[in-house]
Amino acid sequence: MGVRDINLTDSNLIYIVVCSYKDDFFIKIGRTKNLYQRIKNIQTGSPHQITNIFVVFSEFGEEIYGLESVFHKLIDQYKMKGEWYLGSEDFFMLFDSILIRVNSGSLGELVFENEDNFSYDEVEILFHTHNYSFSEIEMPIESNDLLLSTQLLKPNDICRRIQEQKGISKLN
Structure with a gap:
């Protein structure tokens, strides 16, 4: 797929940070406008090395807020x-299905089954179709300039990329 320039200090992003330890994958999901600083803080506080970073980008901060909260x-x-x-195969399958439903505008049924858990601000993104995909960020992050993402990935590609990085076949 395509390549995207991402401004590390001024972009509305949901990040997925992957740290691995032995055969386990630990996933941190959050949102930020300053990916460079956020990744530095996460690595400082994590006992394990960050092996992968994926981001979902939007021009609109309220979409990122809503999407992160729903996730x-x-x-x-x-x-x-x-x-x-x-991070397990089941985790990534669920994450993939959520993003596919958000993109198609059909996540509402999952949310409305538990509507007491969600606010209008969180679910506003459900009323539109989207074309969210993940960008994989090249490691290591060494500056706070524009960062070139090597690929745009569909959610189910994330498991494969983590496997490749780790060199194992735990996740399918």
Whole structure:
């Protein structure tokens, strides 16, 4: 797919940071406007090396706020602590299905089943179709200038990329 320039200090992003330890994958999901500073802070606070970074970009900060909030609530069963999740095949399949539904405008049924857990601001993104995809960020991040993403990925490609980085076949 295509390549995208991402301004590391002024872009509306959801990030997916992957840290690996032995055969486990730990995933941190959050939002930021300053990816460079956020990644530096995460690496400082993590006992494990960051192996992959993926981002979803939007011109609109409110979309990123809503999307991140919906993700956190719908993937809660995989939460370990704070915004850290145990990355497994099931986790990525669920994450993929959420993003596909957001893109098609059909996530509403999942959210409205648990409507007491969501605010209007969080679900406003559900009323539109989108074309969100992930960009994989080249590692290591060494400056706070524009960062070139090597590929735009569909969500199900993330598992494969993590496997390739780690050199194992734990996730399919």
